[in-house]
Amino acid sequence: MLAAELRALTGIQEVEPGRGLVAFRGDLAAVYRANLRLRTAMRVLLHLATGECGSRAALYELAATVAWEDLLAPGQTLVVDVAGQGEGFDSTAFAALVVKDAVVDRLRTRRGQRPDVSRTNADVRIHVHLHGRHADLALDSSGEPLSHRGYRPRGGPAPLSESLAAGCLLLAGYDGSQPFVDPMAGTGTFAIEAALIATGTAPGAQRSFACERWHFHRPERLVAEREAARASRRSSSAPILARDLDPRAVAAIRHNTQAAGVGDSVQVWRGDLRDLPPQPAGSLLVVNPPYGERLGDLDELSSLYGALGDTFKQRLAGSTAWVLTGSPDLAKQIGLRACRRLVLFNGPIECRLLRFDIVEGSLKQSDRE
Ligand SMILES: C[S@@+](CC[C@H](N)C(=O)[O-])C[C@H]1O[C@@H](n2cnc3c(N)ncnc32)[C@H](O)[C@@H]1O
Known part of the structure; x- marks a missing residue:
C-alpha cells in the first residue's frame, strides 16, 4: 500500500x-x-x-x-x-x-x-x-512516527495505530466514494482516517517534522507543500458513521474528529452494535472489536463476535465488512466464511484482517462455517 x-x-x-x-x-x-x-x-x-x-x-x-x-x-x-x-x-x-x-x-x-x-x-x-x-x-526526516498525526491524545490504553487503520482502509479499497461505518469505533481512528481520505486531507498537515531543524531545510518549500496539500482538500461525498456503546468513547470520538478537522464529515452516535440501523448497499464497514486479554472476557466476547456476524447479515446486505482482530478463535464466532484473510501487525500483536462480502437477502447455510 x-x-x-x-x-x-x-x-x-x-x-x-x-x-x-x-x-x-x-x-x-x-x-x-x-x-x-x-x-x-x-x-x-x-x-x-x-x-x-x-x-x-x-x-x-x-x-x-x-x-x-x-x-x-x-x-x-x-x-x-x-x-x-x-x-x-x-x-x-x-x-x-x-x-x-x-x-x-x-x-x-x-x-x-x-x-x-x-x-x-x-x-x-x-x-x-x-x-x-x-x-x-x-x-x-520525520521525528515522531508519522502515525502520530496529532488528532488523538497519546498515552492511555493503546488503540489502533493511525497508519495501520489507514492501511486497512486502503487495502479494503476505500476511496471516500462509498458510505463508511465503524460500529465499535473506540477513539474513532478508522472513521477519522476514512474522513481524511474522503476529504483528500494530508494526514501530516497538522504536525511538524524533524527535517525542519536541518540546516539545509527550506521553510518556503515546506510552506508551499503545506499550501498545495490544503488546496487539494474537498468535501466528503458519502456518509461516514462512527458508533460505540461506551459514552466515554463517543466523547473521545467527538473530540478527536474535531481535532482532526473532520468534525463535519463524521457522524458520531452512541449505540450497541446489535442496534446498528440497516446500511445502504455498497457500504464499507471496518471494525476492530475488542479481543480482550483477560480470561473472564471470553464468553462475553464470543457472544459479541456472534452478534457481529448476525449484524452483518441483517443490516449490511449488498455491502462489505472487514474485521481486524488479534484473536483467530474469536473470529470463528462471527460464523461467516471470510473471503480474504490478511496478516497484519498492530505493533507486536499479530492480527488478521478478514473480509466478508454480505450478499443481498439472507445467507445460505453453506455460507456459515
Ligand atoms: C478495540 S476497541 C476499538 C478501537 C478503535 N478501533 C480505535 O481505534 O480506537 C473496541 C470498542 O468496541 C466497543 N464496544 C464493545 N462492545 C460494544 C457493543 N456491544 N456495541 C458497540 N460498541 C461496543 C468498546 O467500547 C470499544 O471502544
Missing part, C-alpha cells in the same frame, strides 16, 4: 518495495511531500550509507565515511536511534554509541569542535538500521 501511495505522489521516482521499507528517489520537496501526505508510512528516512557491520570496527568505519560536516551545522546537536538486530551487536545502545563516536570524531577532526548529543531535543536524528551483517545509516 505504501508503494502505491508513493507512486501516486508527484516528484517521486524509482519506488522499490523492500523488506519493511519502500525505497524511493526524490528531492527535498519530495521529502516534505512524503511526510505530509503518506498515510501508511511510519517515517521518511534520507539514506546515507549501507555496508557491512559485523563488528564495532566495521560499523565505525561505515559511519566515518559519511560527510557529517555537510549534514550538521556547527553547534547543532545530534542523537542516534538504532532499530533492527545486527550480528555482533547484542545491544542497540552499543551500536548507537559506536555511530555517535564516529560522527563526533569526524567532526572534531574536521572542525576542531565536537557536536553535543541531545537525547530529548536533537537538531539532527541519525537512524541506524541493523540487519544481520549489514547496517543502513540515514537521517530521520
